[in-house]
Amino acid sequence: MGGYIGKPIPRVEDLRFVTGRGRYTDDIKVANACFACFARAPYAHALIHRIDVSAAAVAPGVIAVLTVDDYLADGHKGMSHVPVPADAVDAKLPAFKATPETPIFDAPHLPMVRDKVRHVGEAVAMILAETYAQARDAADLVVVDYEPLPAVVVTLDAMAEGAPQIWDGAPGNICFDQSFGDKDATDKAFEGAHLVLERTFVNSRIINCQMEPRSAIGVYDAKEDVYHLIAGSQGAVRQRVELAQSLGVPIDRTQVVCPDTGGGFGPRTTLYAEQLAVTWAAKRVGRPVKWTSDRSEAFLTDYQGRGMTTRAAMAFDKKGRILGMKTEVYGNIGGHTVSFVPVSNNYRVTTTTYAVPAATVRAVGVLTNTTPTAPFRGAGRPEAHYVIERLLDTAAKTLKIDRIEIRRRNLIPKSALPYRNALGLTYDSGDFHGNMKKSLERADWDGFPVRREASEAQGKLRGIAVANYVESPVGAPRERIVINVRMDGTVEIMAGTQSTGQGHETTFAQVVADHLSVDMKTIRLVTGDTRIISVGGGTHSDRSMRLGGTLLVEACADIVAQARVLAARAFERPESEIVFEDGMFTHPSTNRAYSIFEAAALDTQAMLTSAKEFSGRMPAYPTGCAVCELEIDPDTGVTQIVRYTSIDDVGQPINPLIVDGQVHGGIAQGVGQALMEDFQVDPATGQVLGGSFMDYGVPRADHFPHFDIDFTEDPTAGNPLRVKGGGESGITPATAVIINAVVDALSPYGIEHIDLPATPMKIWKTIDEARKAQKTPKANAAPTVEAA
């Protein structure tokens, strides 16, 4: 027994998934259910004068057509998403504090529009019918009298004088505007600078694209007066809190069940309008109500990622050492205040792995007529890395310093740990220099010139780049684990957090199996059901194994201690003399032995149980280094990533097979944002220009090479499993390293920057313009292309 931690064990949950027995929300049939479809606003910004549901109400199969007036008449409220997270350092404090000088705007989010549409796709009416097709047919019959208003969708435009105002309580469309860091020290650092680079970086808007379209089933239990919601999400506990608050009922009159969830990535943490609406409507019509999003709705209504604009200035001395950094970060919040997390995460890691002596950040949340944003994998951290790594490559070129060398001169040395960065995070561990060295060697950085020549011989441009990263795991600062060991030989783990594909049924079992010295097969994980789980933060921000794993270890220790007491009593010996080894409790004086299950049988309840809870911050800093090498066809602008290397310090990988997968997936999403994904809306009207997989570039299998990744560890003492986190490792440096590699490939044309995403069209145009501006390419010239 034992030895599970660290092994690449295939996942125990997979049998049901590979045989089609996964159970997602839409797979669940509830007796007597009716089906919901939402009539949605076609404008980004409009007043609603009248909603005429009369034709829809008499359409075939229609049971009811409901609007927000019905919802409000039932005494319910808008959702409060609590957009300001707990501070990254002191979880008792909010990340953004409201003061008279720095107010914070947060408005309740009604499940349907009352008087004013604030983004395309907002629901204006809910049609309930016997079949989904009937509900959908009837939705087309809802007639709404809209008065379109001028819309604003671009972050900085929304702050401009005279911009359309989206909410009454938010003058200038500002949700918050706060500054951090040591201004005097930073100003002083800039005064003595040899070089100051100033650049603006726009981090494009990303659609979550989890493969399972959102789905929700509302059931009202009239006998018990309890609202039930069945819906996939990243955490049933938080959904329940928001649900109860919106319905205006005590929390115990709501229950949330989260079955298998087809991808999370951040935006499925907070409650959605449709989840609230079906739960309410179930009581109103006295039948269970089911709704499943189609993909077009997902493009309009799933909370979106990124959408951050950064104005950055960086001061260097002659040798390329960073003296100071100033950023202004503008988060595009969208039309409702769902989450300010990306901005709060971003500002804390502004300086990433580099020793930046002084830095300031102005962090601003800006309302626009777009779908609300929420954390998307990395949530502010990839954006920060993109900024600093782009600036470092630009500075290297300007100062004629090698790109590796300028990083070496600025990386935080191991000797400086623990290192408090200029925005207040204290890195406890991480071999930043070592990570880069390993990554460069693995990627054969030194062999690149030969490979570039080979590409040139084929008429291709080849580029390479490196990016270092550090993550700042934060997330919901509360978690709970209960473990029951029963005399029948089974172990039950009840966890507040839950998986959206990370394999907790396997990894949590690995941890417990080792700590109780039992067979993994005896262990069952229960999550995602508030009838059983009362506390827990859900899956995000690399928090599940960090917080949950720590509590697993504590609960196991507690159970072993309880078993020891029982064994001591049975042996009639002092506890201190009882040995627990190889899964057995023994005493030298006897050949009797008890397993943990036999010890449980000695308990009056025939069960050993332990509940452990944690509140606060448990910091850990995943770190690493990525190298990307790519080829561009100058005739088509198409980029092909040919090598992608990553060294990741995730701490101790509980299951390397799973962590590998997490890194791969993160890289892939980063590639998506770097090269193809961009949610386009018409800047003049807010109309959505790419609302399906037909016109939004989500990456496919043929966009990737195999990834070459390896783990390293500079141990953290911050938690007993030495877990740092792997879920966001892949994505954090990805956009930075890919765009730097694209710019490197395009450098023969004198091209110094290209915005995310570097699509073939954008690359082709950039090359074309550069060719026109510069008749003859410089040295290290681009090849003249001949037919292959």
Add this chain to the structure above:
Amino acid sequence: MPIKVEITVNGAPTSAEVEPRTLLVHYLREYLGLTGTHVGCDTTQCGACVVHADGRSIKSCTALAAQMNGAKITTIEGLAATHPDAEGLHPLQAAFRDCHGLQCGFCTPGMIMSGSALLLENADPTDHEIRDWLEGNICRCTGYHNIVRAVKAAASAMREPKDPRPQETAA
């Protein structure tokens, strides 16, 4: 006006009166309760709904149930029976698990149905051929790396059933 369809699904005859606009995927999910076949989009892009129709992979969201009248359909629930290994799984199902070719699992049935159709046509596909074939199946979790590895491993296992270990693919 409902119409009657008769379709053989996973070897068993099925029939129902359906609306003419009923899609095959809805027939499978709603009428037969075979919820392993998923709907991930509405534009025939994502491939979560791939099934085999008369031995070839199709996207069941883009076929009417009525069109499939008389056809033989295999879904993820019936795939193992077409080529069971010692565990009672299709080798590609086992390989997806062994190679960690899935995370959230939602795209997985479509991926496996698509990949298994490739293996019917090409017993020893290259990485390039696998990636090219799977272009019509979207996965948001895995980065496709381990999916490609799984297809290679299954191909190898099906050629040489005695050695089902996952094999490394060249970088």
